[in-house]
Amino acid sequence: MTQTLTPGDQTAALRDAGPRLARGLLAAGGVLLTVALTFLGLLAITFVIGRVVPIDPVLAVVGDRASRETYDAVRLAMGLDDPLLVQFARYVGAVVQGDLGQSVATGRAVASDLARVFPATLEMATIGILIGVVVGVPMGVLAAARQGTWVDQVIRVVGLAGYAIPAFWLGLVGLVLFYAKLRWVGGPGRIDLFLDGMVPVRTGLLLVDSLIAGNWAALRSAASHIVLPATILGFFSLAYIARMTRSFMLEQLGQEYITTARVKGVPERVVIWRHAFRPIRVQLVTVIGLSYAGLLEGSVMIETVFSWPGIGNYLTTALLNADMNAVLGATLVIGAVFIGINKGSDLLYRLLDPRART
Amino acid sequence: MISRAWLMDEDPATRAQARAGQAWRLARDLSRNPLAMVGLAIIVALLVVAAFAPWLAPYSPVEGMLTNRLQPPSAAHWMGTDELGRDILSRVIHGARITLYIVMLVAVISAPLGLVIGAVSGYFGGWVDRVMMGLTDIFLSMPRLILALAFVAALGPGIENAVIAIAITAWPVYARIARAETLTFRRSDFIVAVQMQGASHARVIALHVLPLCMSSTIVRVTLDMAGIILTAAGLGFLGLGAQPPLPEWGAMISKGRAFILDQWWVATMPGFAIVIVSLGFCLFGDGLRDVLDPRQRSKS
Numbered sequence: 001m002t003q004t005l006t007p008g009d010q011t012a013a014l015r016d017a018g019p020r021l022a023r024g025l026l027a028a029g030g031v032l033l034t035v036a037l038t039f040l041g042l043l044a045i046t047f048v049i050g051r052v053v054p055i056d057p058v059l060a061v062v063g064d065r066a067s068r069e070t071y072d073a074v075r076l077a078m079g080l081d082d083p084l085l086v087q088f089a090r091y092v093g094a095v096v097q098g099d100l101g102q103s104v105a106t107g108r109a110v111a112s113d114l115a116r117v118f119p120a121t122l123e124m125a126t127i128g129i130l131i132g133v134v135v136g137v138p139m140g141v142l143a144a145a146r147q148g149t150w151v152d153q154v155i156r157v158v159g160l161a162g163y164a165i166p167a168f169w170l171g172l173v174g175l176v177l178f179y180a181k182l183r184w185v186g187g188p189g190r191i192d193l194f195l196d197g198m199v200p201v202r203t204g205l206l207l208v209d210s211l212i213a214g215n216w217a218a219l220r221s222a223a224s225h226i227v228l229p230a231t232i233l234g235f236f237s238l239a240y241i242a243r244m245t246r247s248f249m250l251e252q253l254g255q256e257y258i259t260t261a262r263v264k265g266v267p268e269r270v271v272i273w274r275h276a277f278r279p280i281r282v283q284l285v286t287v288i289g290l291s292y293a294g295l296l297e298g299s300v301m302i303e304t305v306f307s308w309p310g311i312g313n314y315l316t317t318a319l320l321n322a323d324m325n326a327v328l329g330a331t332l333v334i335g336a337v338f339i340g341i342n343k344g345s346d347l348l349y350r351l352l353d354p355r356a357r358t
Numbered sequence: 359m360i361s362r363a364w365l366m367d368e369d370p371a372t373r374a375q376a377r378a379g380q381a382w383r384l385a386r387d388l389s390r391n392p393l394a395m396v397g398l399a400i401i402v403a404l405l406v407v408a409a410f411a412p413w414l415a416p417y418s419p420v421e422g423m424l425t426n427r428l429q430p431p432s433a434a435h436w437m438g439t440d441e442l443g444r445d446i447l448s449r450v451i452h453g454a455r456i457t458l459y460i461v462m463l464v465a466v467i468s469a470p471l472g473l474v475i476g477a478v479s480g481y482f483g484g485w486v487d488r489v490m491m492g493l494t495d496i497f498l499s500m501p502r503l504i505l506a507l508a509f510v511a512a513l514g515p516g517i518e519n520a521v522i523a524i525a526i527t528a529w530p531v532y533a534r535i536a537r538a539e540t541l542t543f544r545r546s547d548f549i550v551a552v553q554m555q556g557a558s559h560a561r562v563i564a565l566h567v568l569p570l571c572m573s574s575t576i577v578r579v580t581l582d583m584a585g586i587i588l589t590a591a592g593l594g595f596l597g598l599g600a601q602p603p604l605p606e607w608g609a610m611i612s613k614g615r616a617f618i619l620d621q622w623w624v625a626t627m628p629g630f631a632i633v634i635v636s637l638g639f640c641l642f643g644d645g646l647r648d649v650l651d652p653r654q655r656s657k658s
Contacts, residue, residue, distance in 0.1 A: 041496035049512040164636035169629035297501040
């Protein structure tokens with residue numbers, strides 16, 4: 001990118017800096033508007049879902065023996081007689097203030113429940129994406145560099161497996177193999193039962209907390225519990241990242257400047273990593289962002305299989321209890337994080353890649 | 359009359375000949391891709407198994423012998439038996455019907471919906487386009503699985519509701535594709551010619567725009583099938599899709615979870631069925647894309 005700019009281009013770039021800044025701000029404003037609209041759309045969807053539920057919220061409060069008058073009075077007090085738009089505005093106002101209602105199952109505010117379980121998901125998804133990037137990117141580069149060979153074919157099969165294997169099934173198979181048969185890893189849950197609650201909660205990330213506390217037994221136990229679910233989660237992001245890296249790399253390797261470099265006698269390793277890989281880094285940021293968001297979603301299944309006390313497990317438990325406030329709250333939070341990462345990586349792409357700005 | 363020369367004729371005399379020739383070329387290109395043929399074989403096998411399930415299955419999918427419960431795979435029960443003594447192979451075979459039913463229904467609902475929205479949006483342009491694509495983008499940037507979960511939670515568990523939930527989250531992709539496709543030819547001479555002959559907008563869209571969006575949509579639907587199967591199985595696994603005693607693959611895995619450590623076959627066998635069928639759609643979709651949509655050809 002920068003090395004392809006001639007001095008003339010650079011002065012031109014400096015001259016254009018003023019209007020470009022204005023245009024950039026305008027574009028950023030547009031992006032912010034679409035982000036706001038998307039969040040509003042998400043709220044509208046959860047609101048509508050909350051409306052179509054066949055559970056009568058008034059009945060849940062007054063019970064089925066209440067008189068007609070009590071029922072109507074409560075209905076009025078709950079604001080269910082107001083126009084839908086008014087109700088929606090009230091709902092948006094409550095959510096913006098962090099009020100997601102009460103959970104029927106836990107008896108606590110959904111927002112505080114979610115704040116408690118979210119770090120567990122964050123921890124697992126973060127380790128998952130690290131695995132995905134550290135393994136997936138080199139795999140994709142390798143596949144492109146050795147295009148058409150058996151290495152490429154193996155990586156292609158791994159990539160396809162990521163699309164065809166159900167995450168929850170792979171989790172179960174992993175449990176049977178690595179926990180029950182081989183005893184390599186810890187079983188379901190975040191930590192061994194007798195160590196549970198031994199580490200003071202600071203960040204909610206168990207690995208970090210036990211590190212701060214200097215509790216090595218807890219750290220080892222937590223690590224052996226997280227390694228399997230995080231690896232399985234990482235496998236799915238790895239499949240996607242490797243596939244995308246491969247196709248980006250092939251696109252670069254087909255360019256004429258690569259041929260020039262090769263003809264010049266530049267070593268193949270330098271051609272691959274410096275000439276071809278550098279320009280695709282920005283595109284990869286977007287892909288990694290997308291797959292990180294996807295992991296937060298994919299953790300729903302994995303968490304259920306591994307009894308991982310994160311947001312996915314919270315959501316599925318709430319689903320089975322018909323605890324609608326909890327379901328909608330969790331949907332809203334996962335959706336918001338998903339949209340946030342999605343749009344964030346989009347924005348980052350525009351900022352980092354000059355080609356995307358025009 | 360139908361010969362290779364007739365099919366390959368550069369100058370087809372009738373519309374039927376042109377169509378037949380096109381189909382023949384497509385089939386020929388596809389048959390040169392071994393992976394696509396593997397995918398096709400899997401899909402055909404799924405169709406056959408689903409169609410002839412009662413004749414192919416050695417035992418009943420719902421009745422079992424409790425004295426025969428949790429038996430490991432053997433000559434009599436190739437995939438073993440489950441906690442109620444039912445033959446797992448027979449249940450997997452009957453489960454093919456449910457999977458096919460879900461996949462077909464989702465495709466039949468979401469693809470036309472997305473197609474029409476995308477084509478209308480691209481054809482009219484202007485504020486219609488902006489509003490409809492804004493809506494599509496909002497749906498596109500939502501997490502699909504979570505949204506489907508929430509919809510099923512609201513509608514109640516069951517196959518039909520699972521289908522509706524998946525379809526609601528699946529259409530935006532097709533809308534995007536159809537719009538992009540429509541934009542490439544909406545100012546073309548043949549569209550203007552039909553318009554000047556007095557055709558209504560509805561007629562232009564239905565007879566001249568939509569057919570041209572078909573091939574890229576079909577490719578995308580085939581590629582999406584694997585995702586739909588996985589989502590449906592996931593809903594079944596969480597107890598939100600097909601309800602027992604229906605032999606839905608995801609629900610079967612969920613049942614087998616309780617015995618996973620000692621009787622591994624109960625949960626793993628249906629999983630193999632899911633993997634094979636999803637892989638089949640992936641491979642065939644990839645091949646179809648290479649043939650129908652050369653612009654997006656995967657470089658391999």
